[in-house]
Amino acid sequence: MHSTSVDAQILARRLSTYLRRQGSAKQLALRIDCDERTARNLLGGFSWPIARHWWSIWVEFGDDVIEAVFHPEQVEARLAVEAARRDAAKRARIASASLEGRSFRVGDGLDEASGEDGRVEVDGPPNLDLFEEVQ
Secondary structure (H helix, E strand, O other): OOOOOOOOOHHHHHHHHHHHOOOOHHHHHHHHOOOHHHHHHHHHOOOOOOHHHHHHHHHHHOHHHHHHHHOHHHHHHHHHHHHHHHHHHHHHHHHHHHHOOOOOOOOOOOOOOEOOOOOEOOOOOOOOOOOOOOO
């Protein structure tokens, strides 16, 4: 097999980079059902997973891990498109709030009601003096 890459460990390093974002060696070991030593070697990029571990990694993390390891340029392109969509949505929200001339205020009936004399009316029971005898 002939590789076009100078780096023989590039896939192990990409997998390592992805897995390090997912947690510690102990957490990875629990998630993919392997021992901690294997998880540390995977996180460090020192070893490549056997078939059973690959299966567990794929089941746990889905197609994102496959894309991150074998097609990192697609991940970068997808993330750029998602970021552009979020930015466009944010700009649209800002534009809709400012172009329509809307002002944000308290809705009718939600602010403190003031009486005829301008004092704030307080809803609730009257203040009672507990030490005064009730007649």
